[in-house]
Amino acid sequence: MADIQLERVRKMFGKVLAVADVSLHIKEGEFMVLLGPSGCGKTTLLRCLAGLERVDGGQVIIGGDDVTDHPPGKRGIGMVFQSYAVFPHMTVFDNIAFGLQMQRVSSAEIQRRVGEGAELLQIQQLLARYPAQLSGGQRQRVAVARAIVMRPRVLLMDEPLSNLDALLRLQMRGELKRLHHEVRSTTVYVTHDQVEALSLGDRIAVMKDGTIVQLDIPDRVYDLPATRFVGSFIGSPPMNFLEGTIRSSNGARALETAGVRLEFHGVPARGRDAVLIGIRPEHIAVERVAVAGGIPAGAIPAAVVVVEPIGPQKLLTVQVGPSTLKVTTPVDFAVDQGQRVWLRFDPSRIRLMDPQTGDAIAS
Amino acid sequence: MTVAEQRLEQTLPPVRRQAVDWLPYVLLLPTVVFLAVFFVYPMLQAFVLSFRSPEGAITLRYFQAMLKDTYFAGALRNSFLLTAIIIPLQVVLALVIALLINTRFQGHPWFLFICAIPLGISDLGAGLIWSSFFTERGYLNLILQNLGLINEPITFLSFERPAWLYGAIVATEVWRATAIVMVILVAGLQLIPKDYFETADVFGASSWRKLRYVTLPLLRPALQTALIIRTILAFQLFATVIVMAGRIVPVLAGEAYFQYGLLRNVNIASAYAVLIMTLSMTITIFYLWLLRTKEEELGRG
Incomplete structure (x- = not known):
C-alpha cells in the first residue's frame, strides 16, 4: 500500500492535450474515483499512472518513489481492464497466478495466494475452468483476483463494470466496495457512471477537457458542485x-x-x-x-x-x-x-x- | 372424420413449405465448380492413373516402379530435408519481422511493403534471380573478387558442392516465401487485442515471457494456417530447385514432372503426385493436432 502523488502530469496525443498538467494526491488506502464523460482524459490519466502511456510532462510518485520513467511492471501496480483481458488460453488458476508467475514467486506461495484471491472473489469452484466457460461477471472476478493476489501498492481499475448488464453491475459494485474494505489497498477507479462514483469513492475527481474540475468527497460533489458542468453531469436527472x-x-x-x-x-x-x-x-x-x-x-x-x-x-x-x-x-x-x-x-x-x-x- | 377432428383441422394453420434461400448456394457455385474442375477432378484422375493397370485392374506396380526409381530415395530425402530446414527458418524469420512490424515503429508500413515484395515474384523468377547471384560471373563472385578474397571465380552451383546447392535453394526459398508467412502472422498479431499485451506489461512479464506465455499462444490460429500453407507448398517445391540444381538435387515434385514430361510415365508421375498429397495431408493433420485449441478453451467443454 502506498500513496500516490501526481505532479503536473501532462499527456499529448499529437496536438491534442489529453491530460493538462493534472496534480492529484491520493492518500494511502483511499478509494479515488476519476469521473467524467468520454474524452475527458480520465482513462489517459490512469494509463499515465500505470505507465502504459509515457507522460509528456510532470511526475508520477508512488509511495514516495518517482516512477515516472519506470515501466508498468516495475511500479507495484495491479490493474483491471475494461475488457477484463483474461487470457483465453489459460485456466482461471493460471490467469490469477499470471502476475505471480511473471514475478517468479515460488509455486507453493502461488498456490496459497491464488487460493486466497479466489476465496475473496468467491470463485474457488472455477479454478480449473477456461474463461470461455465463464459468464461476464465471473470473468470480471478473475480479472480482479489476478490484480489483488499481486498485493499491489496501488490497484487501478479502468471502467471495470461497464461491460456488465445492469443487475450484475449493481451486484459487483457492492462486491468491490466490500473488497476494498477487506483489502484496503489504494485504489484508483475510472468511470463515467456517476452512481458508481458516488457509491464507491472516498473522494471523486471530476474531470473535463483534461483537467480536474472538482475534487471532493461524494456528498459535497453532489450537493455543492463547483461548476455548472459538475452539477449537470452528476445526478440523474441532473441539477x-x-x-x-x-x-x-x-x-x-x-x-x-x-x-x-x-x-x-x-x-x-x-x-x-x-x-x-x-x-x-x-x-x-x-x-x-x-x-x-x-x-x-x-x-x-x-x-x-x-x-x-x-x-x-x-x-x-x-x-x-x-x-x-x-x-x-x-x-x-x-x-x-x-x-x-x-x-x-x-x-x-x-x-x-x-x-x-x-x-x-x-x- | 369426427366433429372434433374437423375442428382441429380448422384451427391448425396449413403446413407451409419453408422457402429455400438459394442465394448462398448460387454464390458458392463458381468456387465449387472451379475446385471441382481444376482440383478434385485432376486429383481423382491422379488416383486412377496411379492405381489402375492398362487392363483396368487395381495394381501397385506404378508405386513399386516409383520406389525402385534411382531418384526416388534422394527425392524423398531432399523434399523432407528441405522442408525441415526451410519451414522453421521461415517461421522464425517471419515471426521476428511480424513482431517488429507490430511494434509500429516509425516507417513500419514501408518496411512491411518491402518485406512483402517477394510475394509478387514467381518461384521460377526467384530461382533465376538467385542463380544469377551464385553463377560464375554472378554478384557473389564479383564481390569476393573485389574484396580480394579469391582470384578465380568459383562455380558454386555444381554437383561437386552439394552444400552450396542446398544453401542456395534454402536461401532462395526463404527469401521468396517468408513473406506469405509474415503476412499471415502480421494479420494474426493485429487480431490480438492490445489489452492482453498491456496486462502482461502491468504484471511485469519480460519480453521473452510475454512472447512465450501471451503472444505465441494467442497467435496459434495464425501460426497453424501459415504452417499448413507453407508445408504444403514446400512439398510442391520444384521450379527454384530445377533452376539452381537441375536434377542434381531431386525433389518429389520435380520427379513427378520429369516422369510426366520427360519420360512420359504418366502413371508413375501420378504415383508421385499421390505420395505428395498423402504426405501433405498427414502433416496438415499433425499440425491441426499439435496446435489444436482445447474444447474447454472454446467454452464447449
Missing part, C-alpha cells in the same frame, strides 16, 4: 439551472427568478446581478394550488410538460419562463400534462453560479 437576478431594494439584496422573490440567505454582498440558479430536482417542492387558494407567496408558477412515473417517484418536466426543469414528486401526487403547478425551492439547497463562466459563486 436544474435557471436564470436569476439579484435585486437591491432598501439596501438589501435579494434573489429573484421568473419575477418571484426567493427566500434565500446566501446572496453575495456584491458582484454581478445576473446569476444562474442551480437546484436539484429533489429539492424542489411541487404544490397544486387549492381552487380558491390564490397565489402562494414565494412560489414559482410552472406548467407541466411531461409526467413520467419512474417507480418510487414521479418525474415531472416543467416549464418556468424560458427554462425547462426536472422535478420529482411522490407517486401519489396527482398531476396531468398541461396543468399549472407551483414550485418552492429549498433555500438551503440553492447553488448560485456565474452565468458566464459556470463557476459556483461562493455564498
Whole structure:
C-alpha cells in the first residue's frame, strides 16, 4: 500500500492535450474515483499512472518513489481492464497466478495466494475452468483476483463494470466496495457512471477537457458542485439551472427568478446581478394550488410538460419562463400534462453560479 | 372424420413449405465448380492413373516402379530435408519481422511493403534471380573478387558442392516465401487485442515471457494456417530447385514432372503426385493436432 502523488502530469496525443498538467494526491488506502464523460482524459490519466502511456510532462510518485520513467511492471501496480483481458488460453488458476508467475514467486506461495484471491472473489469452484466457460461477471472476478493476489501498492481499475448488464453491475459494485474494505489497498477507479462514483469513492475527481474540475468527497460533489458542468453531469436527472437576478431594494439584496422573490440567505454582498440558479430536482417542492387558494407567496408558477412515473417517484418536466426543469414528486401526487403547478425551492439547497463562466459563486 | 377432428383441422394453420434461400448456394457455385474442375477432378484422375493397370485392374506396380526409381530415395530425402530446414527458418524469420512490424515503429508500413515484395515474384523468377547471384560471373563472385578474397571465380552451383546447392535453394526459398508467412502472422498479431499485451506489461512479464506465455499462444490460429500453407507448398517445391540444381538435387515434385514430361510415365508421375498429397495431408493433420485449441478453451467443454 502506498500513496500516490501526481505532479503536473501532462499527456499529448499529437496536438491534442489529453491530460493538462493534472496534480492529484491520493492518500494511502483511499478509494479515488476519476469521473467524467468520454474524452475527458480520465482513462489517459490512469494509463499515465500505470505507465502504459509515457507522460509528456510532470511526475508520477508512488509511495514516495518517482516512477515516472519506470515501466508498468516495475511500479507495484495491479490493474483491471475494461475488457477484463483474461487470457483465453489459460485456466482461471493460471490467469490469477499470471502476475505471480511473471514475478517468479515460488509455486507453493502461488498456490496459497491464488487460493486466497479466489476465496475473496468467491470463485474457488472455477479454478480449473477456461474463461470461455465463464459468464461476464465471473470473468470480471478473475480479472480482479489476478490484480489483488499481486498485493499491489496501488490497484487501478479502468471502467471495470461497464461491460456488465445492469443487475450484475449493481451486484459487483457492492462486491468491490466490500473488497476494498477487506483489502484496503489504494485504489484508483475510472468511470463515467456517476452512481458508481458516488457509491464507491472516498473522494471523486471530476474531470473535463483534461483537467480536474472538482475534487471532493461524494456528498459535497453532489450537493455543492463547483461548476455548472459538475452539477449537470452528476445526478440523474441532473441539477436544474435557471436564470436569476439579484435585486437591491432598501439596501438589501435579494434573489429573484421568473419575477418571484426567493427566500434565500446566501446572496453575495456584491458582484454581478445576473446569476444562474442551480437546484436539484429533489429539492424542489411541487404544490397544486387549492381552487380558491390564490397565489402562494414565494412560489414559482410552472406548467407541466411531461409526467413520467419512474417507480418510487414521479418525474415531472416543467416549464418556468424560458427554462425547462426536472422535478420529482411522490407517486401519489396527482398531476396531468398541461396543468399549472407551483414550485418552492429549498433555500438551503440553492447553488448560485456565474452565468458566464459556470463557476459556483461562493455564498 | 369426427366433429372434433374437423375442428382441429380448422384451427391448425396449413403446413407451409419453408422457402429455400438459394442465394448462398448460387454464390458458392463458381468456387465449387472451379475446385471441382481444376482440383478434385485432376486429383481423382491422379488416383486412377496411379492405381489402375492398362487392363483396368487395381495394381501397385506404378508405386513399386516409383520406389525402385534411382531418384526416388534422394527425392524423398531432399523434399523432407528441405522442408525441415526451410519451414522453421521461415517461421522464425517471419515471426521476428511480424513482431517488429507490430511494434509500429516509425516507417513500419514501408518496411512491411518491402518485406512483402517477394510475394509478387514467381518461384521460377526467384530461382533465376538467385542463380544469377551464385553463377560464375554472378554478384557473389564479383564481390569476393573485389574484396580480394579469391582470384578465380568459383562455380558454386555444381554437383561437386552439394552444400552450396542446398544453401542456395534454402536461401532462395526463404527469401521468396517468408513473406506469405509474415503476412499471415502480421494479420494474426493485429487480431490480438492490445489489452492482453498491456496486462502482461502491468504484471511485469519480460519480453521473452510475454512472447512465450501471451503472444505465441494467442497467435496459434495464425501460426497453424501459415504452417499448413507453407508445408504444403514446400512439398510442391520444384521450379527454384530445377533452376539452381537441375536434377542434381531431386525433389518429389520435380520427379513427378520429369516422369510426366520427360519420360512420359504418366502413371508413375501420378504415383508421385499421390505420395505428395498423402504426405501433405498427414502433416496438415499433425499440425491441426499439435496446435489444436482445447474444447474447454472454446467454452464447449
